[in-house]
Amino acid sequence: MTSVVNQPTRRSSPARSGAGRRRAVSPWVYVASVVVAVGTLAPVVYAVLSGFRSNGQIGANPVALPNPWVFDNYVSVIMSSSFWQYALNSVIIAAVTTALVVVAGVMAAYPLARYRFKGRQALFNVFVMGLLFPLTVAIIPLFLMVRDLNLTNTYWGVALPQAAFALPMTIVILRPFLMALPNELEEASMLDGASRIGFFWRILVPLSGPGMVTTGVLAFVASWNGYLLPLLFINDPALKTLPLGVADFSTEHSANTAGVLAFTSLAVIPALVFFLTMQKRIVSGLQGAVKG
Amino acid sequence: MAGDLTPRGGHATRTAAATAVNPGATGHATAWSVASGPRGRAASSNEWRKRLEIAFFVAPALLLFALFVVVPVVQAARYSVFKWNGLGPLDDFVGLQNYTNALADTIFQRAITNNLTIAALSIAIQLPIGLLIALLLNRKFRGQTAMRVIVFVPYVLAEVVAGVVWKLMLQPEGAVNAFLETIGLGAFTQLWVGDSGVALWTVMAVLTWKYVGLAIVLLLAGLQGVPEDLHEAAQIDGASWWQAQRKITIPLLGPTIRTWMFLSMIGSLQLFDMVWILTKGGPDNATVTMATYLIKQGTERSQYGYSSAVAIILFVISFVLATLFQTFVLNRDAGEDKTAKRRKKVAR
Numbered sequence: 001m002t003s004v005v006n007q008p009t010r011r012s013s014p015a016r017s018g019a020g021r022r023r024a025v026s027p028w029v030y031v032a033s034v035v036v037a038v039g040t041l042a043p044v045v046y047a048v049l050s051g052f053r054s055n056g057q058i059g060a061n062p063v064a065l066p067n068p069w070v071f072d073n074y075v076s077v078i079m080s081s082s083f084w085q086y087a088l089n090s091v092i093i094a095a096v097t098t099a100l101v102v103v104a105g106v107m108a109a110y111p112l113a114r115y116r117f118k119g120r121q122a123l124f125n126v127f128v129m130g131l132l133f134p135l136t137v138a139i140i141p142l143f144l145m146v147r148d149l150n151l152t153n154t155y156w157g158v159a160l161p162q163a164a165f166a167l168p169m170t171i172v173i174l175r176p177f178l179m180a181l182p183n184e185l186e187e188a189s190m191l192d193g194a195s196r197i198g199f200f201w202r203i204l205v206p207l208s209g210p211g212m213v214t215t216g217v218l219a220f221v222a223s224w225n226g227y228l229l230p231l232l233f234i235n236d237p238a239l240k241t242l243p244l245g246v247a248d249f250s251t252e253h254s255a256n257t258a259g260v261l262a263f264t265s266l267a268v269i270p271a272l273v274f275f276l277t278m279q280k281r282i283v284s285g286l287q288g289a290v291k292g
Numbered sequence: 293m294a295g296d297l298t299p300r301g302g303h304a305t306r307t308a309a310a311t312a313v314n315p316g317a318t319g320h321a322t323a324w325s326v327a328s329g330p331r332g333r334a335a336s337s338n339e340w341r342k343r344l345e346i347a348f349f350v351a352p353a354l355l356l357f358a359l360f361v362v363v364p365v366v367q368a369a370r371y372s373v374f375k376w377n378g379l380g381p382l383d384d385f386v387g388l389q390n391y392t393n394a395l396a397d398t399i400f401q402r403a404i405t406n407n408l409t410i411a412a413l414s415i416a417i418q419l420p421i422g423l424l425i426a427l428l429l430n431r432k433f434r435g436q437t438a439m440r441v442i443v444f445v446p447y448v449l450a451e452v453v454a455g456v457v458w459k460l461m462l463q464p465e466g467a468v469n470a471f472l473e474t475i476g477l478g479a480f481t482q483l484w485v486g487d488s489g490v491a492l493w494t495v496m497a498v499l500t501w502k503y504v505g506l507a508i509v510l511l512l513a514g515l516q517g518v519p520e521d522l523h524e525a526a527q528i529d530g531a532s533w534w535q536a537q538r539k540i541t542i543p544l545l546g547p548t549i550r551t552w553m554f555l556s557m558i559g560s561l562q563l564f565d566m567v568w569i570l571t572k573g574g575p576d577n578a579t580v581t582m583a584t585y586l587i588k589q590g591t592e593r594s595q596y597g598y599s600s601a602v603a604i605i606l607f608v609i610s611f612v613l614a615t616l617f618q619t620f621v622l623n624r625d626a627g628e629d630k631t632a633k634r635r636k637k638v639a640r
Binding site for chain 1: 367411
């Protein structure tokens with residue numbers, strides 16, 4: 001952190017120090033950064049470290065470091081089949097949701113972006129309207145519908161509504177993306193004798209890869225974190241997702257603080273790893289969504 | 293986004309020529325410009341083919357959307373005028389009684405108040421914090437990239453997972469109180485989620501921790517669009533860093549701030565997961581939200597008609613606020629190039 005000193009300070013060369021952001025950074029920036037980072041990460045670090053303590057240790061002093069380190073909590077979570085079952089269920093539901101959203105989304109975005117037809121804007125607006133309908137508004141009829149379709153306690157019962165509610169955002173992000181692809185590509189492929197469907201599969205889908213990944217990541221994260229739908233539509237322990245599993249485990253073992261924190265910490269890991277590998281996509285997706 | 297961005301003048305002739313040259317393309321290429329008028333049998337079969345293609349591409353999305361979004365929303369409106377427990381025929385029509393009952397219920401009134409309070413406080417608390425941190429992270433310094441990732445971590449965690457950890461830390465004998473004791477602030481220990489006077493503030497604090505990262509990330513994106521030469525100009529004129537931020541950067545962030553406010557407001561009105569995990573709406577309904585009220589009435593008491601009315605009220609409130617926000621706040625951004633304007637002002 002000492003390299004800051006090497007940069008010219010404003011006082012030494014007031015006129016030529018360049019843009020404000022490249023000035024020497026005051027140590028306060030680092031102090032503030034540390035404060036922010038600690039405040040942000042403290043609960044996560046607390047959960048992970050406390051998983052290495054016994055309930056006795058936590059009871060005696062809730063904020064100390066593990067002493068001695070206890071591995072039983074993590075071991076028993078890792079050895080329990082239910083944890084892995086929850087994780088697997090979450091993966092399957094999120095994967096199905098993502099696949100549905102991306103395939104249906106890019107297909108719908110294609111004519112909405114590149115065909116001219118009457119009612120195109122109206123059709124697009126129908127999907128945009130979906131942004132205004134929160135899941136909560138529809139949850140009671142959905143609950144009854146999923147029950148009547150015999151989809152309660154199935155992956156589809158959660159994945160289908162999740163995909164449907166993720167569609168508006170997907171189409172809103174993908175349409176301008178597809179619109180931006182140059183017309184010359186289309187003309188060239190026409191000259192080569194491709195049909196529009198051929199153009200879609202062979203040129204448009206590969207080229208819209210980045211857009212599809214962004215929307216896919218957003219749908220995956222939303223599904224992975226989803227709670228309301230699994231809460232209402234799944235009561236079979238074998239089909240619980242991770243958020244549901246964490247919530248239920250914490251109520252069932254409310255006296256076992258260390259165990260709950262170990263369970264929760266392990267449940268966080270897949271999400272964190274996924275986020276760290278995909279963080280550019282997630283962030284750019286959100287920013288893109290906001291810029292519309 | 294609105295309107296057609298792709299100019300198509302002159303395509304008709306070019307694609308027609310392409311068809312003539314390349315018989316294999318007959319029936320596809322000209323469809324781009326069908327709007328330009330009938331052209332005999334080829335054109336009309338072409339038109340049909342185009343419609344089929346559109347239908348084929350849109351069908352999966354439309355079906356999914358209609359079945360799992362549109363139908364349930366319409367059903368919610370329908371159920372809301374019946375007294376119904378979800379079983380048996382839907383025949384006990386009660387008109388608007390569910391609505392009047394809901395609006396007269398003091399717990400639901402509390403829920404509306406709580407949602408509006410949370411929406412207002414979210415903006416009032418998160419915006420200054422978010423701005424400050426975003427401005428901080430927008431300067432070049434070591435560890436800047438890591439910080440950008442760190443501030444966003446809470447946003448990525450599931451509300452449930454974050455909620456469970458916070459709930460344990462906020463227990464009377466939990467880490468938060470113990471920490472306060474350790475640093476000599478024992479006087480501030482609380483029943484964080486157990487005291488009806490404190491619980492809503494506790495929820496607010498946890499929500500701030502969880503969501504301020506979104507504000508930061510969006511504001512950082514907005515800052516990318518603030519031209520650096522403005523700062524140079526300001527500095528040459530002798531402005532301090534803070535003056536430059538206050539007079540130039542923050543005003544230019546207007547559109548980003550307003551978009552974030554919109555997202556934050558809508559999110560606050562639909563709040564469910566975090567509250568459900570932390571307090572279930574308690575203690576003594578101190579933290580009840582429209583969504584937790586709705587779910588309780590619907591699932592625990594099987595009052596499907598009544599909770600559908602609550603859902604529709606929730607929708608109407610969101611819709612009205614969203615529309616008002618659109619009209620009076622977001623539309624300020626339309627048609628006006630703030631950057632150019634601000635540039636002129638500074639140049640003078």
